[in-house]
Amino acid sequence: xxxxxxxxxxxxxxxxxxxxxxxxxxxxxxxxxxxxxxxxxxxxxxxxxxxxxxxxxxxxxxxxxxxxxxxxxxxxxxxxxxxxxxxxxxxxxxxxxxxxxxxxxxxxxxxxxxxxxxxxxxxxxxxxxxxxxxxxxxxxxxxxxxxxxxxxxxxxxxxxxxxxxxxxxxxxxxxxxxxxxxxxxxxxxxxxxxxxxxxxxxxxxxxxxxxxxxxx
Amino acid sequence: xxxxxxxxxxxxxxxxxxxxxxxxxxxxxxxxxxxxxxxxxxxxxxxxxxxxxxxxxxxxxxxxxxxxxxxxxxxxxxxxxxxxxxxxxxxxxxxxxxxxxxxxxxxxxxxxxxxxxxxxxxxxxxxxxxxxxxxxxxxxxxxxxxxxxxxxxxxxxxxxxxxxxxxxxxxxxxxxxxxxxxxxxxxxxxxxxxxxxxxxxxxxxxxxxxxxxxxxxxxxxxxxxxxxxxxxxxxxxxxxxxxxxxxxxxxxxxxxxxxxxxxxxxxxxxxxxxxxxxxxxxxxxxxxxxxxxxxxxxxxxxxxxxxxxxxxxxxxxxxxxxxxxxxxxxxxxxxxxxxxxxxxxxxxxxxxxxxxxxxxxxxxxxxxxxxxxxxxxxxxxxxxxxxxxxxxxxxxxxxxxxxxxxxxxxxxxxxxxxxxxxxxxxxxxxxxxxxxxxxxxxxxxxxxxxxxxxxxxxxxxxxxxxxxxxxxxxxxxxxxxxxxxxxxxxxxxxxxxxxxxxxxxxxxxxxxxxxxxxxxxxxxxxxxxxxxxxxxxxxxxxxxxxxxxxxxxxxxxxxxxxxxxxxxxxxxxxxxxxxxxxxxxxxxxxxxxxxxxxxxxxxxxxxxxxxxxxxxxxxxxxxxxxxxxxxxxxxxxxxxxxxxxxxxxxxxxxxxxxxxxxxxxxxxxxxxxxxxxxxxxxxxxxxxxxxxxxxxxxxxxxxxxxxxxxxxxxxxxxxxxxxxxxxxxxxxxxxxxxxxxxxxxxxxxxxxxxxxxxxxxxxxxxxxxxxxxx
Numbered sequence: 003x004x005x006x007x008x009x010x011x012x013x014x015x016x017x018x019x020x021x022x023x024x025x026x027x028x029x030x031x032x033x034x035x036x037x038x039x040x041x042x043x044x045x046x047x048x049x050x051x052x053x054x055x056x057x058x059x060x061x062x063x064x065x066x067x068x069x070x071x072x073x074x075x076x077x078x079x080x081x082x083x084x085x086x087x088x089x090x091x092x093x094x095x096x097x098x099x100x101x102x103x104x105x106x107x108x109x110x111x112x113x114x115x116x117x118x119x120x121x122x123x124x125x126x127x128x129x130x131x132x133x134x135x136x137x138x139x140x141x142x143x144x145x146x147x148x149x150x151x152x153x154x155x156x157x158x159x160x161x162x163x164x165x166x167x168x169x170x171x172x173x174x175x176x177x178x179x180x181x182x183x184x185x186x187x188x189x190x191x192x193x194x195x196x197x198x199x200x201x202x203x204x205x206x207x208x209x210x211x212x213x214x215x216x217x218x
Numbered sequence: 219x220x221x222x223x224x225x226x227x228x229x230x231x232x233x234x235x236x237x238x239x240x241x242x243x244x245x246x247x248x249x250x251x252x253x254x255x256x257x258x259x260x261x262x263x264x265x266x267x268x269x270x271x272x273x274x275x276x277x278x279x280x281x282x283x284x285x286x287x288x289x290x291x292x293x294x295x296x297x298x299x300x301x302x303x304x305x306x307x308x309x310x311x312x313x314x315x316x317x318x319x320x321x322x323x324x325x326x327x328x329x330x331x332x333x334x335x336x337x338x339x340x341x342x343x344x345x346x347x348x349x350x351x352x353x354x355x356x357x358x359x360x361x362x363x364x365x366x367x368x369x370x371x372x373x374x375x376x377x378x379x380x381x382x383x384x385x386x387x388x389x390x391x392x393x394x395x396x397x398x399x400x401x402x403x404x405x406x407x408x409x410x411x412x413x414x415x416x417x418x419x420x421x422x423x424x425x426x427x428x429x430x431x432x433x434x435x436x437x438x439x440x441x442x443x444x445x446x447x448x449x450x451x452x453x454x455x456x457x458x459x460x461x462x463x464x465x466x467x468x469x470x471x472x473x474x475x476x477x478x479x480x481x482x483x484x485x486x487x488x489x490x491x492x493x494x495x496x497x498x499x500x501x502x503x504x505x506x507x508x509x510x511x512x513x514x515x516x517x518x519x520x521x522x523x524x525x526x527x528x529x530x531x532x533x534x535x536x537x538x539x540x541x542x543x544x545x546x547x548x549x550x551x552x553x554x555x556x557x558x559x560x561x562x563x564x565x566x567x568x569x570x571x572x573x574x575x576x577x578x579x580x581x582x583x584x585x586x587x588x589x590x591x592x593x594x595x596x597x598x599x600x601x602x603x604x605x606x607x608x609x610x611x612x613x614x615x616x617x618x619x620x621x622x623x624x625x626x627x628x629x630x631x632x633x634x635x636x637x638x639x640x641x642x643x644x645x646x647x648x649x650x651x652x653x654x655x656x657x658x659x660x661x662x663x664x665x666x667x668x669x670x671x672x673x674x675x676x677x678x679x680x681x682x683x684x685x686x687x688x689x690x691x692x693x694x695x696x697x698x699x700x701x702x703x704x705x706x707x708x709x710x711x712x713x714x715x716x717x718x719x720x721x722x723x724x725x726x727x728x729x730x731x732x733x734x735x736x737x738x739x740x741x742x743x744x745x746x747x748x749x750x751x752x753x754x755x756x757x758x759x760x761x762x763x764x765x766x767x768x769x770x771x772x773x774x775x776x777x778x779x780x781x782x783x784x785x786x787x788x789x790x791x792x793x794x795x796x797x798x799x800x801x802x803x804x805x806x807x808x809x810x811x812x813x814x815x816x817x818x819x820x821x822x823x824x825x826x827x828x829x830x831x832x833x834x835x836x837x838x839x840x841x842x843x844x845x846x847x848x849x850x851x852x853x854x855x856x857x858x859x860x861x862x863x864x865x866x867x868x869x870x871x872x873x874x875x876x877x878x879x880x881x882x883x884x885x886x887x888x889x890x891x892x893x894x895x896x897x898x899x900x901x902x903x904x905x906x907x908x909x910x911x912x913x914x915x916x917x918x919x920x921x922x923x924x925x926x927x928x929x930x931x932x933x934x935x936x937x938x939x940x941x942x943x944x945x946x947x948x949x950x951x952x953x954x955x956x957x958x959x960x961x962x963x964x965x966x967x968x969x970x971x972x973x974x975x976x977x978x979x980x981x982x983x984x985x986x987x988x989x990x991x992x
Contacts, residue, residue: 094293096300096379126380128293134380176328177381 025157026188029196030148037152038199040072042138044145044167047160058082058114061135063091068125068135075117077141082114092128099123099139122178136171159188172201226502233494241487245480256472264451267404267465274400275371278390279360282373285318286388296379299325304334311336322370322389328382330354350387362456363389364412369461394418407466508537515544524552567613568620571640576648579638580699590692591659592702593649593666594710598684600645611676618674623649626669656693663689663720686713690723704728738796740778741789745801752776754809755975759946759966762959765990769825769966772810773975794831803834807844811851813978822982827859827889832866835874855885859910864896867906875906882907894934903941911938915949922954932962939963
């Protein structure tokens with residue numbers, strides 16, 4: 003539901019700022035050919051006006067997970083952290099873009115937080131180590147998140163753009179890394195362009211017992 | 219070699235050998251089995267130790283991981299790291315390190331750059347950083363780090379906020395204490411080795427044990443023979459860091475157990491050997507004592523003590539049987555001895571004594587000063603009786619006579635107990651009786667003769683025997699058993715010859731007999747001596763048709779040692795009886811041939827006749843000898859005439875005829891000597907190969923006076939002529955006889971009227987000057 007809504011919003015945005023008359027589908031895959039759902043494609047071209055909304059964006063916690071996992075937000079956007087679980091969460095971030103700590107109690111919302119700097123904010127929960135979420139803050143540029151099939155539809159590319167960024171939280175270069183790619187990839191008149199991003203999922207380390215079993 | 223030893227040593231050696239073999243076999247097999255078990259046990263121990271080691275390290279890991287998790291999960295710590303609050307980080311590391319008693323605590327960023335370190339030992343930051351970087355690339359949770367000759371077990375855990383922002387490294391040194399703890403669990407010594415260098419060991423002074431850490435797999439044989447102190451096994455510990463653990467188990471106990479086993483088996487084997495020696499002594503005593511006992515027994519049997527009493531001693535069954543066998547053997551020997559003795563002393567047909575026993579008995583009695591009458595009894599013409607009634611019945615007669623002799627002894631000499639009867643030849647018996655006076659002899663002999671000539675009954679056939687009994691007595695006829703026996707037999711022979719039923723020995727008979735024997739012996743020597751006292755005389759035969767001397771008869775003559783002329787008839791007949799005649803005839807043939815060779819050389823052409831006996835012509839070598847001899851002296855067969863009497867021709871007729879025919883065909887002339895006085899058979903004369911008839915001199919000597927002789931001679935001459943024979947008349951002593959013979963047509967005449975027999979030289983002289991004057 004949320005994903006579709008987001009895509010719809012993005013599509014609207016793309017439509018509004020389109021300069022080229024044709025539409026291209028970008029497919030973002032990892033090295034194994036798997037679609038990268040939460041990849042963010044950013045074309046660093048300043049928009050005429052700051053398009054952040056007045057209503058705060060939502061980073062919910064549902065079933066001990068952030069929802070959405072990746073949230074794209076314009077600089078100075080407000081993001082609220084409602085807790086849809088009936089348990090406590092202790093959301094924190096040590097990221098340079100925004101450091102904060104928020105103790106959230108079930109159905110006791112706190113005031114939204116404003117993100118003044120662009121960059122990637124990594125969200126964690128001190129109580130639930132497995133909860134990881136990201137807020138991608140851009141400085142009034144064109145940024146769009148890949149859908150469930152890892153696809154991004156671009157109808158119009160601003161003529162002034164010469165390069166674009168591709169970001170994914172699991173990229174091998176680290177969470178703060180944005181891959182800078184030439185814009186020509188997007189304007190090659192092809193209806194579908196595939197871009198591969200190398201990712202890594204940290205594998206659990208071998209225990210001594212496993213090793214000795216393996217040795218025998 | 220073993221059989222040369224005594225039974226005792228054999229048994230002792232055998233048992234000792236068996237025990238030693240058993241001990242060695244048992245020890246070896248037990249040692250091998252134990253070694254195998256020990257090997258397996260060690261292997262099990264090693265596996266167990268390896269498991270314990272792994273378990274220990276993984277529990278250590280768990281402990282470390284837990285401790286590190288606590289550290290990395292701490293929000294304050296995360297915050298400190300996120301904000302790079304160095305002081306706080308350091309204090310947290312120190313605090314946690316003390317809490318879990320870690321030897322090394324480090325914080326590094328994602329690139330491996332050291333953020334902070336806390337260690338019990340001083341650590342060079344640069345070295346640590348370079349090692350940590352390689353460790354980060356490794357995927358293992360636990361890692362081992364060799365650092366400053368120390369081994370650390372390290373845990374590397376990421377610090378997440380919530381994404382990884384750095385790594386916490388927590389390490390424990392694997393110290394000797396840890397290894398000792400493991401040793402308590404596994405009862406094995408552990409040495410950690412890095413690139414063949416010993417880092418830490420549970421051995422007190424592990425550097426000294428370095429040479430013992432052979433890690434080649436140990437075999438059963440090694441356990442038994444090589445006696446290494448330790449069995450070691452290398453277990454890879456961390457291959458990347460090049461660390462391995464050497465597990466060592468002491469073999470001292472195993473070796474001690476082996477040594478103890480071997481020494482106890484040796485002691486047991488020695489003990490058993492001693493016991494077996496003692497037992498073998500007992501056993502061999504049990505064998506050798508009865509053996510000695512039996513050896514004494516056999517020695518007694520060997521000495522001829524054949525009566526063996528029942529065994530009184532306690533002996534093993536086998537020896538009892540042996541004893542019994544010996545005693546029956548003794549009995550058998552004594553029985554056989556008796557039998558042999560009986561056979562040696564008795565005549566088997568009649569059960570009377572034999573000659574030897576008789577001599578013995580006579581000797582005994584003479585020694586006992588008894589006067590003996592010895593009678594020798596001969597059954598007249600027993601051979602004919604035998605031929606008539608058969609040898610079985612003949613034997614019955616002999617047995618009957620023997621039993622009468624024994625009865626006679628019993629009846630007449632019971633009280634004196636010196637009578638003995640014996641058989642010395644098929645039909646010759648001897649009776650020995652004791653007498654006191656010579657006067658007893660005659661009635662005794664008559665009585666005996668009367669008793670023995672009673673009729674004998676063979677079933678229903680009545681047999682009457684005629685006996686010739688000779689007798690001697692020790693009073694008159696000598697005191698030597700041999701002499702008496704010889705004389706009594708002589709008397710018996712004389713009785714037979716004289717056809718007397720009883721005849722006493724006459725003094726001097728024995729001496730005459732001995733003289734004959736001496737003469738034969740002298741003749742034998744004469745025949746073989748070089749300068750023989752024998753010589754040949756030749757008597758000429760006159761051919762009546764031409765009045766020429768054409769033939770001569772060779773006659774042997776002998777002058778004995780005493781210089782006396784021995785009657786040729788006498789010694790020739792002795793030679794015939796003693797078998798010496800063959801040698802004598804050979805001598806004659808040889809000397810006649812030699813003489814004729816001489817005569818041939820001087821051109822004296824005389825046909826010589828030689829006298830042969832039946833024995834000569836029957837002798838298998840006679841013909842060969844005759845032929846080879848005349849060949850040697852180059853005498854022709856037709857120069858010789860062979861003279862045989864009618865009696866000689868009748869004996870063994872077939873072979874005589876065959877040989878004579880053969881000789882006749884070779885050219886010899888065959889002459890029948892002494893014709894007319896023997897058993898003349900005209901049928902024989904018809905079939906015999908005869909060239910010449912020699913009418914016996916008894917018809918010729920008084921031919922001129924006796925008309926009957928004239929008839930016989932004239933008819934014999936005409937008979938000879940009819941049978942195609944020449945006729946010789948011998949014993950011509952006067953002119954009248956010679957004239958008669960010539961008128962009858964007799965071919966040759968021989969006799970004193972012509973010439974006596976003369977020696978060869980005289981014969982030649984006589985021949986040269988001979989002139990017929992009739």
